[in-house]
Amino acid sequence: MNTLNYADVSVGDKLPGLELPISSSLISCAALATRDFEPCHHDKSVAQSMGLPDVFMNILTSQALMARFVTDWSGPETQMKALRIKLGAPNVPGMVMTVTGEVVEKDDAENSVNIEVTGENNIWGMHMSGTVRIALP
Amino acid sequence: MTPEETKAFEDELYNFVGNSVHGGPRKGHDDVNAAMIRQWCEIMGDANPAYIDAEWAAKSTRGHTIAPPAMMYAWTQEGYKVASVGRPESDGQARLVRFLASKGFTGSLGTNVDQEYFADAKIGDSIFEDSIIESISEQKTTGRGVGYFFETFAKFTNQDGTLLGTQRFRVFQFIPPAQAEAEAPADSGLEVPTRIQAPRGQDNKWWWDACDEGKVLIQRCKSCQVLRHPPRPMCGECQSTEWDSIESTLDGEVFSFVEMHHPRVPGYQYPLIVAVIELAEGTRIVANVVGCDVADVHIGMKIKGQVDQVDEKTMLPQFYPIAS
Amino acid sequence: MTINVSGEAAIVGVANTEFTKASGVSELELASVAVRDAIADAGLKPSDVDGMTTFTLDNTDEIEIARAVGIGDLTFYSRVPHGGGAATGLVHQAVMAVATGMAEVVVCYRALNGRSGHRYSSGVAGPLLTSDAIHWGWYTPSGLMTPASWVAMYTQRYMHLAENVQDAMFEIAHLQREYAVKNPAAFFYERPFDRADYDASRPIVSPFKMLDCCMETDGGSAVVITTAERAKDLKHPAVVVKGVGQAAAANMESMTSFYRPEIAAIPSMDIAAKMAYEQSGLTPDDIDAAVIYDAFTPIVLWQLASWGFCDLLDAPNFVLDGALRPDGRLPTNTHGGQLSEAYIHGVNGIVEATKLVRGTSVNQPNKTVNNVLVTSGVGVPTGGALLGKLD
Known part of the structure; x- marks a missing residue:
């Protein structure tokens, strides 16, 4: 696995898109992997009592997926500096989330790169948008 | 609430600002460990060797594996108690939420999380979280309803006091619209259009019922063993009405396909590819090809199917390209 | 006893209503006007009619039209199923009725508010006929639910096997528009388009662009058929039905016959063509002009092969020449x-087709057309007829 060099990254570079089918398993298992035991992420009846059709993805999972989306592209020597996420529509089972990203800023002082990332699901639209700042060798 | 009541309520509310959530730094239940990291990576689909491959990591710049930075907040979560008995009485954030809920602000929605990372956490590290209620907004009206935004600010440190990272977590606590509470599961604002369902009759119900359970069956004549799809009540080869079925492996190949552009039908996701698929068993089936660029779909393309829940009501076989 | 119906019946009257996007009248009125005018074109009176036939898809019963137009006793009435596959099926019904003496004068009709009323392009997502519901249920969940989508599926396969298909599709769309540009009755009279317009036209179901697809129209058409004997005394020279066939080939589904070894083919039309040629004694060389069902451009290509004018995979080149x-x-x-x-x-x-034989087609004036082919829609059970001058 290679890591991108700071010099080889340009503003405007697009990250390879990611299409992620959202299943009950992913939502519940990922919630538990992030130690988030809020019932709305694993108990459909609780989610429905909140007005949602089914269990929905927890925020720590959305963060994880956003981070993974970036390092899948930038490589293992990436230093994660910051992750800013704004949450939109819930991800519920049966949806497909498409994640896209683009390099929007470079800072030569600390070899850091800002990447704007958006995750849209196919039913309700924007699930997450935000900025990931990484430093590269 | 009258203006006086609101003022009294808000005075009490804003008293929460500055409160510690856990009464000081709180140590995570588990120190950073390979098992929890590996499980997190497995589920998130994160194959980064910096997290899970000790051999690789030993030769890397860092010299060792690290915890995924995005796991930072996971280490100090409360745990299963949240589901079994609820958050502890002492939890400052829970107390704020309960106070708001007591005045009708029962809806809760995380809206923003900003994390900054300053140092890596590695296996064996203890993680300490020190959170405070940093701010509470004035009353706001959003699409969700009337409510207050509050922000917690957390510092994460390790056993040496090294600052690993910080976090601002913004939550909107609101009064849910009345009808949403009355008929929550059918809240029309959240109703998702679904695909048009196949009507189920005597000759096809069994097939769709199996599909609902994740299986694609192929009807087989009990008398001459010939497979047929779509199902029909009699074998065209030997006229027997006795049949059973086999489960398809869903290995297939695109025989022909189209991309639907117009009209766009609510409940369907575009781009939408529909294909005639030749299954390894020899019968054909019409289904969607997904998980690839539209431009990459071609006749002869090797695909593998699985039954997916494509919306709230619909289980359907969906076929994915086989990585070449 | 076998009856060869060839030459036993003739088309003696035809009519269309005005073609619009919003007729403002009922389908009963459209049908009644078309039927009345076709009877008048034949030089007959409504009371001469004793048989009527239409599509199962038509919303207007023949007895309603008969009452409206003043047609008297009916001794033959029937309907032909399968959408556009019924077009020459009406001729088939009328010829059999006339040849066997079940009726003497049969009116074939079809009228629809196809644009302002129910639009076929909206697909089968709406209320479904129970008998069809299960069949369509194999396709609607995945989104395959419009006529364009079903025919596009065959077309993609055909493009995989044959060359120059897209160019031939343009040639068909463009040529027919050129004919319409000079036909005052056509909806697209004096409204041409070019290749750039074609290429830029919106995708409907890939590989179909909008200009590969038929229109949706409010209007009606009717055809009067009687015995060859009686036809001799009527207003126009008779246009004899020399051969007519229809067929539903094995392993047929309505529009979705995706389960035959090769789907870039229309075996139902192959069978119908063979029947019509055999009845008539004609060969493809005897045919001077054609009206080939064209809901979508490529189906013209396949039918040219069914009727023996070229090989299936060479049809694009035949057209491009x-x-x-x-x-x-x-x-x-x-x-x-x-x-x-x-x-x-x-x-x-x-x-x-009738006008072509009569010599009154606006785009083929003064041309001798001894025999003409006319076909029905494909993808469904279908058919075709060979019409010609009375020998």
Whole structure:
């Protein structure tokens, strides 16, 4: 696995898109992997009592997926500096989330790169948008 | 609430600002460990060797594996108690939420999380979280309803006091619209259009019922063993009405396909590819090809199917390209 | 006893209503006007009619029209299923009725508010006929639910096997528009387009662009058929039905016969063509012009092969060589077809075929057309007829 060099990254570079089918398993298992035991992420009846059709993805999972989306592209020597996420529509089972990203800023002082990332699901639209700042060798 | 009541309520509310959530730094239940990291990576689909491959990591710049930075907040979560008995009485954030809920602000929605990372956490590290209620907004009206935004600010440190990272977590606590509470599961604002369902009759119900359970069956004549799809009540080869079925492996190949552009039908996701698929068993089936660029779909393309829940009501076989 | 119906019956009257996007009248009125005018064109009176036939898809019962038009006793009435596949099926019914003496004068009709009323392009997502519901249920969940999508599935396969298909599709769409541009009755009269317009036209179901698809029309068409004997004394020279066939080939589904070894083929039409040629004693060389059902451009290609004008995979080249043009080997869809004149489910095509033999087609004036082919929609059980001058 290679890591991108700071010099080889340009503003405007697009990250390879990611299409992620959202299943009950992913939502519940990922919630538990992030130690988030809020019932709305694993108990459909609780989610429905909140007005949602089914269990929905927890925020720590959305963060994880956003981070993974970036390092899948930038490589293992990436230093994660910051992750800013704004949450939109819930991800519920049966949806497909498409994640896209683009390099929007470079800072030569600390070899850091800002990447704007958006995750849209196919039913309700924007699930997450935000900025990931990484430093590269 | 009258203006006086609101003022009294808000005075009490804003008293929460500055409160510690856990009464000081709180140590995570588990120190950073390979098992929890590996499980997190497995589920998130994160194959980064910096997290899970000790051999690789030993030769890397860092010299060792690290915890995924995005796991930072996971280490100090409360745990299963949240589901079994609820958050502890002492939890400052829970107390704020309960106070708001007591005045009708029962809806809760995380809206923003900003994390900054300053140092890596590695296996064996203890993680300490020190959170405070940093701010509470004035009353706001959003699409969700009337409510207050509050922000917690957390510092994460390790056993040496090294600052690993910080976090601002913004939550909107609101009064849910009345009808949403009355008929929550059918809240029309959240109703998702679904695909048009196949009507189920005597000759096809069994097939769709199996599909609902994740299986694609192929009807087989009990008398001459010939497979047929779509199902029909009699074998065209030997006229027997006795049949059973086999489960398809869903290995297939695109025989022909189209991309639907117009009209766009609510409940369907575009781009939408529909294909005639030749299954390894020899019968054909019409289904969607997904998980690839539209431009990459071609006749002869090797695909593998699985039954997916494509919306709230619909289980359907969906076929994915086989990585070449 | 076997009866050969060839030459036993003749088309003696035809009519279309005006073609619009919003007729403002009922389908009963459209049908009644078309039937009345076709009877008048034949030089007959409504009371001469004793048989009527239409599509199962038509919303108007023959007895309603008979009452409206003043047609008297009916001794023959029938309906032909399968959408546009019924077009020449009406001729088939009328010829059999006339040849066997079950009726003497049969009116074939089809009228629809196809644009302002129910639009076929909206697909089968709406209320479904129970008998069809399970069949469509194999396709609607995945989104395959419009006529364009079903035919596009065959077309993608055909493009995989044959060359120059897209260019030939343009040639058909463009040529038929050129015919319509000169046909005052056509919806697209004096409204041409070029290759750039074609390439830029919106995708409907890939590989179909909008200009590969037929229109949606409010209108009606009717055809009067009687015995060859009686036809001799009527107003226009008789147009005899020399051969007519229809067929539903094995392993047929309505529009979705995706389970045959090769789906880039229309075996139902192959069978119907063979029947019609055998009855008539004609060969493809005897055919001077054609009206070939054209809900979508590529189906014209396949039918040219079914009727023996070229090989299936060579059909694009046959068309690109100009065969369907005004001075080509087989001037085709000279009214503009359903792509550019009007979509009356192919019955306006029977009207045009009749005019071609009469010598009154606006785009083939003063040309001797001894024999003409007219076909029904494909993808469904279908058929075709060979019409010609009375020997």
